Amino acid sequence: MRKPCCDKQDMNKGAWSKQEDQKLIDYIKKHGEGCWRTLPQAAGLLRCGKSCRLRWINYLRPDLKRGNFAEDEEDLIIKLHALLGNRWSLIAGRLPGRTDNEVKNYWNSHLRRKLINMGIDPNNHRLSHKFPSLQNQTTSGSSESSGLKLPKDAKKKKKNNIKPTNKPKTGGSGGDINNYEQVSDAASGLEDESSSLPDLNLDLTINIPSTIPASSAYEDDQKPIHHHESKSPRPTQLASCSPTLLLFQ
């Protein structure tokens, strides 16, 4: 039985204070990343290593972009999700400056809904009659039965009188369903296959628009370091298997 990593009573939990952030930043600037187990004590933090690692990777890293997702990025996430499923770290690895957590959150809060609005099942990227439009988006069990998880906010609600709000924030942008259909069919096929193709090469490149500022959470002059590349255990090359992705435009 593995003992919980953060079971110590005197460990801090919850939101990080600025002082804690600074301690972590200072320590990593001096000693670099790694050895998360011993880092908290060495850095004078009452946090477990896991928590430190998460804080650094998801929030403090100097190369994080931390802004709205560009359309290119949205498209890429959707494409990659069609190919890879919920392998967020792999997807994030193709989006410089984005973290798996960020991509995952963005998918769950924006892109999933966007696809549903377009009548696309976000789980398999196929045109779905189950998601003809938002009008059927209620908290009834139908979405769950189709494998679509309800957003946790739906679970949060204690009252039953849930109003259909139908106000997609993403605007829907019309969307080219035909193209999605082509891709989703092909992509879902790929997805099916991808599980049996663990060595799928995903060396996909993206031209991030120059309008995206390379700003960071801490606007000092630290040089961006791309940790993502090392995150992917298997070097993969998307281009070699993804003619269908081009249809997505």
Next chain:
DNA sequence: AACTCGACCAACCGCGATAAT
């Protein structure tokens, strides 16, 4: 102004994979 609801996102948790012993 107060309350409710929905959305967002940082952080936590549990587990599998991998490295070290």
Next chain:
DNA sequence: GATTATCGCGGTTGGTCGAGT
């Protein structure tokens, strides 16, 4: 080869904020 420690990932939760009523 078995066991233990650590890392990394994906799913989930909880807090906060803004919009609507």
